[in-house]
Amino acid sequence: MLSAGEIAAGVRAGRLTAAEVVGEALGAARRLDPVLHFVDELDGDRALRLAREVDPDGVLAGVPFLVKARTPPGSPIIERLLAAGAIPIGTATRARPGPGSQTYGWNGSDYTRNPWDVTRSPGGSTAGGAAAVAAGVVPLTTGGDSGGSLRIPASFCGLVGFKGTLGRVPRAVGRALGGLTTAGVIGANLDDVMLATSVVSGPHRLDPTALPFWPVPVLADKPWKVAYLSTLSQYAVDAGVDAIVRDRLTVVEVIDVPLDLLPTDDAWQVLSDLDAGCGTEATASIRAREVRDRNNTALADLFDVVDALVTPTTLTVAHGYDQYNENIIVGDPCWAFNVTGHPAVSVPAGLLDGLPVGLQVVTPHGDDATALAVAKQLMVELPRP
Template identity: 40%
Template structure:
């Protein structure tokens, strides 16, 4: 993504040509993938010409000419910082249709959204089309929203990077406070560029991250029942991180054992529900996480407890089992590709950090990529 922006800023490429190529890719691929509900061809080209004009006038645009996709028909409302930075929104990505159970499907303009690795499998959701558009190379960046794992699960199942911000750090329309904005990108460096654009964090001060970072590993957070294969893939990914010197596993002060957040999450999403028990679960998990992070910078888990399910339905296991605890607690979390299952679909490793430590997550993920410890998947 930075290569695109650099070339456009240098005049080696025009934004209008970059966007035109992205629109051509979408036109060819989307009838099969169904990643988009709307494609804004003429409007996108108009915006791209405006970017070229702004550059000619001397504007400094960190996302100059980068084609981006936004989650859902209303996603453009939250894309203001990206557009101001020179990004060009090319369309709205698919989300689950009305009444879709489990929120792990997508419904695009041409039909159900398919996983780019296996068309008979779901890409995850609810940021379904966003993950597919990035994984298939239609755009380098797509916005998402994560209320229970809606960025991290599709990132894992499509083999891309997915970041959920700290709860309350960025504006969100979710009245419950569970949902946080996020991004799907091909690399951690691209996700970091999104973060710098939307959050405008202060310049780093003090000592930069020192690798290896102390990290905790948990296959199940003490309550979930993930399938063996996603656990094995995630644990192997942790081993590569250790071997590459990105993390070192440490012994926790107490077992990694959270209370199952499912009842609390469901109560917080139900108008009029009695929230006493939800607040108790949240407070106790917050206490346990604070203690765990007292001795480690990162908590590592599988992203999803299963491989991608078919389009007929998810079965009996919540795909959110390992992600939604961190929507209730508000911790920032990232999914990084962890390899492929026997079904040919990707799996993910979830990285969780203390509140407000998105920069640490992104620095660690970038270091993993730089040292070859994190695969970069490409749909052929």
């Protein structure tokens, strides 16, 4: 599979047709889904019709993508990708509704599998889309991140998952009460993820309080100063994961800066309940706000000294496809930045026993470009699984 940028350039130049590209993506989905179980529903007829009608001058002309299952109809992210010429070929699996860990995918009869090792999970809850991107079926998939649902699958599958500053991408439900979730994309290519995020950014009639339009940034290339924390809580990172991420830090200046964050587990649950329209006790809501405010202040002090904070994205590599509840804390490095709303991006750092390791870069509110610039210096190019 070509990158999204290469596909769109080929369609604009007449070297490719959108129908050819979409047809190949549909064929790959049908061949690989019986093994990986990433499809929720394919819509080949509509995809090919849209491909034949696409404006070849669109920024993402002819780029096939998958939509995360249960995405609300008329979502701004889908509407804007379509307007840019991208073609949805169907919906991708996600975790089943309900409490518990969401780091897996389910198609109604079987678990979604990781292309790097079909005994492992691709992460979640943007599970099927990540598996499809890693397998080369499509270059992009949509998702949302309220506790790592873009970054955890990116880490497990060796991809780029970008959670912009809260409000970077408008949402169909508008501004949520708890403010945990940011819509976004997962891709195999950092440039593709930046381009798609730019295309879908800016206020929308369904979410007029979203942040302003975000032009594709020109990433600075300079000696960055970063702080590194192997974990943000009492849960320890796997030693092999820690070693691989630390090895990538030789290309930046690492500064030892203390960071004292309050635990976010309880606050995250309260804010999640608010986002879901569930009632919470006033004292719990006040405490959640206090945790958010305290952690925002602590991170602001950190970013007075360094350009970015780097952590492992997940505490381990991909767990077994059906072992999600036993590994509920695997995405612990992600949740804190949903509570605070900071931009955070996961990129590949290397392989451990043949499985991808992700590193996470976090920067101040609104400074998404620096997170991506630091990530570009630290990431490695992995082979296809």
